[in-house]
Amino acid sequence: MKIYPIYKGLEEKDWLEKIKDLEEKLASCTLCPRNCKVNRLIGEKGYCRTLQKPFISSAFAHFGEEKELVGFNGSGTIFFSNCNLGCVFCQNYDISSLGEGRYIEYEDLAEIMIGLQKRGCHNINLVTPTHQVYGIIKAIYIANKKGLKLPIVYNCGGYESLETIKILDGIIDIYMPDFKYGDNDTGIKYSDCQNYFDVAGIAIKEMFRQVGELVIDERGIMKRGLLVRHLVLPNNLANSFKILEFLAKEVSTEILLNVMDQYYPAYKSKNYPELSRRINDKEYNEVITKANDLGFIHLA
């Protein structure tokens, strides 16, 4: 019988082992593929400029996410500050790049999760968790003991370490990665990262291996599965077809796919003429048609 949320099936020793594994990674940080190897336990900072404890911007019931997450009472969303990517068009750059946020204790983060549950939210939606996953898992461990029973949504940029994602097996019910670019060079140019397509592809395959096919309850609310977000860029800069083909061939069409049309030139994109406009209907519809042709039937 399947257990929902999945972390209710985790034994104490498994929690402690996962926390220990993450702490070891933090001591010479390899939590994400940047492998900065700084010791965040003694105050060193790597590319993400973040210390050991949770560093958050805000937490609230979010009604702007996919309807399968929002349901009736909202998605219990926690925005984590800073990021392991450097996207020039980031729409949350005040949080991801300008350092907006405050450090809190693990127990405080657990209380925030419990508070979102009390408000009736349908899930705990962790926005940009990758570089803070150690503090997050510690907080979920505490919150679980206090009665947390909502599924965890891992809402990440897709630039994930396979080893770190493997540690999350048994805790995360819903993976929600971006899949930004269909080639590595674009990742270097617009997100300041090496091997984006290769790295994200491997991580997303592992995410699907863990959670399997979509589970949506009778109210239309997602309980488990993989939700991939892809933001269409102007001039086909994201190489969208390649992403869809990879997902269909190497992962599955039994995922929830959100092809997003809301690109606008934010943050540093004014420095890139090719990114200086929104997309048009033709550009968007071509990607949707491709998704339909490949057999994706669950479109958010």
Ligand code: SF4
């Ligand atoms: S989580 Fe931060 S410090 Fe660690 S490897 Fe990634 S960018 Fe570097």
